Amino acid sequence: MSQENEHVECLIIGSGPAGYTAAIYAARADLKPIMYTGMQAGGQLTQTTDVENFPGYPQGIMGPEMMEDFRKQAERFGTDIRFGYVSSVDFSSAPHKVVVDEIKTITADTVIIATGATAKWLGLPSEQQYNGFGVSACAVCDGFFFKGQDVAIVGAGDTAAEEATYLAKLCNKVHLLVRRDEFRASKAMVARVLATPNIEVHYNTETQEILGNGKNVTAVKVINNKSNITSEIPVEGFFVAIGHKPNTDIFKGQLEMDETGYLLTKPGSTLTNIEGVFACGDVQDMYYRQAVTAAGSGCMAALDAERYLAAKEHPVEA
Numbered sequence: 001m002s003q004e005n006e007h008v009e010c011l012i013i014g015s016g017p018a019g020y021t022a023a024i025y026a027a028r029a030d031l032k033p034i035m036y037t038g039m040q041a042g043g044q045l046t047q048t049t050d051v052e053n054f055p056g057y058p059q060g061i062m063g064p065e066m067m068e069d070f071r072k073q074a075e076r077f078g079t080d081i082r083f084g085y086v087s088s089v090d091f092s093s094a095p096h097k098v099v100v101d102e103i104k105t106i107t108a109d110t111v112i113i114a115t116g117a118t119a120k121w122l123g124l125p126s127e128q129q130y131n132g133f134g135v136s137a138c139a140v141c142d143g144f145f146f147k148g149q150d151v152a153i154v155g156a157g158d159t160a161a162e163e164a165t166y167l168a169k170l171c172n173k174v175h176l177l178v179r180r181d182e183f184r185a186s187k188a189m190v191a192r193v194l195a196t197p198n199i200e201v202h203y204n205t206e207t208q209e210i211l212g213n214g215k216n217v218t219a220v221k222v223i224n225n226k227s228n229i230t231s232e233i234p235v236e237g238f239f240v241a242i243g244h245k246p247n248t249d250i251f252k253g254q255l256e257m258d259e260t261g262y263l264l265t266k267p268g269s270t271l272t273n274i275e276g277v278f279a280c281g282d283v284q285d286m287y288y289r290q291a292v293t294a295a296g297s298g299c300m301a302a303l304d305a306e307r308y309l310a311a312k313e314h315p316v317e318a
């Protein structure tokens with residue numbers, strides 16, 4: 001296979017809120033960043049409709065439009081934005097090697113990883129049909145749209161338990177659908193769920209279909225996997241909380257990660273275990289997973305990269 005080589009000061013992998021924010025800061029610091037967008041240019045928010053919690057948009061904004069604004073701002077300061085995905089990396093020695101689309105090798109003094117995470121879905125066609133129109137994988141993002149209404153949420157782990165209690169504060173009633181006859185969540189989280197009067201837990205319950213009127217969700221059809229009895233629960237919102245997969249397969253064996261694949265960073269920074277490699281956004285954050293926190297850590301990554309390069313150029317005598 002043919003190999004072209006190129007060297008850059010700062011390479012950014014991923015074009016969600018974290019990657020674009022890193023690009024704005026890196027470009028303004030004259031690091032001449034090159035960004036590879038990956039297959040989902042603009043990141044997860046391109047999959048959603050209204051974003052109402054990102055500061056600076058008092059009327060809210062559509063997710064894809066907001067990510068266009070991010071892109072234009074990053075381009076305005078000279079970020080070289082390229083469509084392509086990083087297929088492998090070699091961080092064993094400096095400069096770091098990054099292979100794009102399996103053919104092009106780039107060496108980089110600093111690499112900012114902003115590859116995000118992907119929400120896991122049940123895989124039902126109706127889930128796709130109503131995604132953004134009543135179906136969501138993020139209670140904090142979309143719970144507000146169901147204020148005073150009835151919703152269902154699927155999941156049995158800590159995230160599901162936490163999101164169910166979050167929704168219970170906003171919604172009239174929360175149906176928590178648990179596939180087995182017990183939770184996987186910690187005892188404390190389960191106790192909190194069971195003590196919340198407007199959460200009804202449905203054990204041994206699997207979702208068969210999300211029902212709607214063509215525009216919005218109206219109910220969820222479930223089956224009790226012990227009795228095989230099916231029923232319909234009327235709801236306006238349907239939340240999926242069965243986990244996320246961080247997009248880190250290409251970093252396995254190169255960077256430290258936790259047991260679920262989230263990249264580990266030094267607390268209070270974006271530094272990974274490899275010098276000159278920084279991680280920001282959802283790829284290193286299993287807890288907050290918001291556009292604004294991703295953007296904030298993107299800023300941190302660019303500042304960390306800039307300071308790393310400055311320290312290399314002008315080392316301080318001990």
Ligand SMILES: Cc1cc2nc3c(=O)[nH]c(=O)nc-3n(C[C@H](O)[C@H](O)[C@H](O)COP(=O)(O)OP(=O)(O)OC[C@H]3O[C@@H](n4cnc5c(N)ncnc54)[C@H](O)[C@@H]3O)c2cc1C
Nearest residue numbers: 014015016017018038040043044086116281282289290291
């Ligand atoms: C349906 C939905 C609605 C949401 N609504 C809201 C909301 O209202 N408010 C809010 O604050 N948050 C919301 N979120 C969460 C928010 O989208 C994420 O927290 C945020 O997008 C994370 O940003 P990120 O930059 O870390 O990663 P992402 O947005 O996940 O972007 C990751 C980027 O990395 C790229 N990439 C991945 N692998 C590679 C590779 N190998 N090579 C090159 N590039 C790669 C992808 O193409 C993508 O561009 C929502 C999420 C979803 C799924």
